[in-house]
Amino acid sequence: MRLATIGLVLRDASTPAVTQVKLSAGKSGYTLHTSLxxxxxxxxxxxxxxxxxxxxxxxxxxxxxxGALTFDPEMADLPPGKPVAWASDEQLDIKSGLSGIMHLRVYPEPTAEYTGTVYLRTIRKPLAPLSLDNLEASPEVPEQYHLSLLDWAAYRALRNIDSDVGNISGSKNFREPFDELVRQARRDTLRKLFAPTSWGFGRSGFVWDSW
Known part of the structure; x- marks a missing residue:
């Protein structure tokens, strides 16, 4: 779980329950899967x-x-119809208002003609935790990280040897390489997701002023 939540190594664009959102007429907000x-x-x-x-x-x-020089859907009061934009910076469950659950908002709100499916590319947590009840299960994180999970397991085991403090000095030998792996995995993920941003005068909200 730590590798997935901090290292961001689980990317998913195929699991229907996670990556597909069926739109409804007149509804702009949708609560997403809890693993996202x-x-x-x-x-x-x-x-x-x-x-x-x-x-x-x-x-x-x-x-x-x-006098805006270009049209941008983000800057217009569009009537209901086919969605052209989306936002996911809300961490609120739509029904309860509780935080921690991702919320997808589409804009403008769809009409009955545009109640199709929105397909997402996501980063998520594992869908099911590993359990002693299924010793054949494989971790969901990519295979190249599987051996490194043993470092975390060894760290946790050594911490639990003594009921009071555990083997702290010995456990650090396994915690440090695992934490470095998580940091490297996060850097790799963010590097792959990076996209250069362009900007310029006279567009996207900038206007030329007359003097």
Whole structure:
């Protein structure tokens, strides 16, 4: 679990319960699967391109400046129809309002004509914990990390030798290489997800002023 939640090594674009969101007419918000840590991208079924990624503030509080030189769905008050943008920066369960559960918001809210499925690329936690009840189960994290999980197991075991403090000095020999693996896995994941950002004057909310 630690490798998945901090190292971000479990990416999923195929598990239906995790990666598919069926839209409903007039509904813009959807509670996502409890295993999700992040949504990388979202695509409406049948489309060749992803939906535009944005955030709650852009959808709810942005007023386009007069004279904007380009059209941006994030800056427009679009009528209900086919979603063109999405946000996942809300960590609130839609029904209970409790935090910690990812929330997908699509914009604009779909009409009955556009109640298809949105397909997600995600980063998640394991769907089922390993258990002594199934000794044949394999960890969900990629195979290249399996041996390193033994370092974490050894650390935990040595911590539990003594009922009071455990074998702290011996356990560190296994904790440190595992923590370094987690840090390296996280760096690798973020590097693969990196996309350069372009900007310029006279577009995306910038306007030329006359003097």
């Amino acid at each position: 840590l992040a949504v990388i991208s979202a695509r409406y079924e049948g489309d060749a391109r992803d939906l535009i990624r944005t955030g709650h503030a852009a959808l709810s509080a942005y007023t386009p400046p007069s």
